[in-house]
Amino acid sequence: MKIKFRQTGGFAGLTKAAEFDTEQMPSGAAEALKLMVDRASFFEVSSPNLRAMPDREQYTLSIESEGQSRQMTLGASNIPAQLKELVDYLAKQAQYEKR
Numbered sequence: 323m324k325i326k327f328r329q330t331g332g333f334a335g336l337t338k339a340a341e342f343d344t345e346q347m348p349s350g351a352a353e354a355l356k357l358m359v360d361r362a363s364f365f366e367v368s369s370p371n372l373r374a375m376p377d378r379e380q381y382t383l384s385i386e387s388e389g390q391s392r393q394m395t396l397g398a399s400n401i402p403a404q405l406k407e408l409v410d411y412l413a414k415q416a417q418y419e420k421r
Contacts, residue, residue, distance in 0.1 A: 323356055323387040327412040331398075332379045338416035355411075356387075362408045365390050370400040381409055 323345075329338040344352035364385055379398040383405075385391070396402075401409055 323352075323359065323385065325355070325359075325386075325412070326382075326384040327416055328382045329413055329416055330380050330382070337419045338413065339419055340412060340416040342415075358408045358411060359385060359387070362405045364394075364405070364408070365392055367402050367404055369394050370396060370402060381413070383409070383412070 323343075325340075325342040327340045327342075342355060344355060347355070364383075365387075381396045381398070381401070382393065383396070384393040396405070396409065
């Protein structure tokens with residue numbers, strides 16, 4: 323499973339990003355991440371309508387797994403409940419990008 327995460331916007335306009343490849347991760351961490359994706363039903367959940375809101379954080383999440391691929395952009399105020407745990411985890415793992 324490959325995951326790309328990007329957090330943009332916010333008052334300061336800083337960008338955070340992270341990439342994960344479960345084939346390259348320790349098995350325990352890889353299994354925990356796969357479980358979060360499964361619990362989130364990422365490939366089944368409906369994409370919320372994203373309204374442009376100045377100074378609000380946005381999250382772009384791309385996941386490739388077992389022949390499936392999906393990208394979703396979420397606003398901080400419209401994250402579906404089942405995706406909250408996954409987005410929070412990825413945001414904590416993400417690093418600020420240099421400008």
